[in-house]
Amino acid sequence: MKKLLVGLCLFPSIAFSTETGESCAKIEDSAKRLECYDSVFLKSPSQSEKELQQKLDDELAKLKAELASWRYRESKDEMRNKTSYFASKASDNTIELSFPYQGGSSITLVLRKHSEYGNDVMFNLSKGQFSCRIDGCNISVKFDDENIEKYAVSESESGSNDVLFLSGKKSMKKFVDKLKSAKKMVIEFPIYDYGRAQFTFTTQGLEWKHF
Structure with a gap:
């Protein structure tokens, strides 16, 4: 188990980038398990995702304005x-x-x-x-x-x-x-x-x- 924890400490970016909720549950260290869950479920949207969402929001606002005008x-x-x-x-x-x-x-x-x-x-x-x-x-x-x-x-x-x-x-x-x-x-x-x-x-x- 110590070897596993050392591995996680040495390569956190690799480990957490491929983690799933199920694999996070197998981590014994509470702090690292929480960090793993955060990396899976609280992933920040990418710039392209933000731009797409903004475009959709703008189109929706435009449509609502047209319908209301x-x-x-x-x-x-x-x-x-x-x-x-x-x-x-x-x-x-x-x-x-x-x-x-x-x-x-x-x-x-x-x-x-x-x-x-x-x-x-x-x-x-x-x-x-x-x-x-x-x-x-x-x-x-x-x-x-x-x-x-x-x-x-x-x-x-x-x-x-x-x-x-x-x-x-x-x-x-x-x-x-x-x-x-x-x-x-x-x-x-x-x-x-x-x-x-x-x-x-x-x-x-x-x-x-x-x-």
């Missing part, structure tokens, strides 16, 4: 020399619908200043149907910790039942003004064959000066 786009009418502006934000959560709409369904909030049709606040359901009527229904909205408010909405005149439009210019202005200052918004929609469903939006950071 507002998206903006413009559409130019070349013939009339007019531009339409859009800002959109997807809901943070989804709901699970039954057949034939299996899978998560989300809401996309869209602000639109159309060059021909004017201003709109729209809600687009990715799967399923809103349980509303073309002549209108109500949704419940809560900004941050404020009181719940009711807003009138209506379906598209084209008959599409996966899109709702906020009704009334005053209501639209009130909604967008609160949207600009809020950090969070929860909206409750009537969904066909599901009932009332709540969708949460992270709303901070909106830059919208078009209406």
Whole structure:
């Protein structure tokens, strides 16, 4: 045993670099056994491993930022020399619908200043149907910790039942003004064959000066 301990003392880097947890358990000297375990289980990551982990962390942070941010786009009418502006934000959560709409369904909030049709606040359901009527229904909205408010909405005149439009210019202005200052918004929609469903939006950071 003394010869074994001498060997370990003379060649610690070789011995510990090839040790496993099982072989560490065979070392009688407590201090060296602990050092062996540390070399096996508390190995510091290499520089390449650190760089890879940092790259993964950066990509994840970038993806989270993209998902949490507002998206903006413009559409130019070349013939009339007019531009339409859009800002959109997807809901943070989804709901699970039954057949034939299996899978998560989300809401996309869209602000639109159309060059021909004017201003709109729209809600687009990715799967399923809103349980509303073309002549209108109500949704419940809560900004941050404020009181719940009711807003009138209506379906598209084209008959599409996966899109709702906020009704009334005053209501639209009130909604967008609160949207600009809020950090969070929860909206409750009537969904066909599901009932009332709540969708949460992270709303901070909106830059919208078009209406």
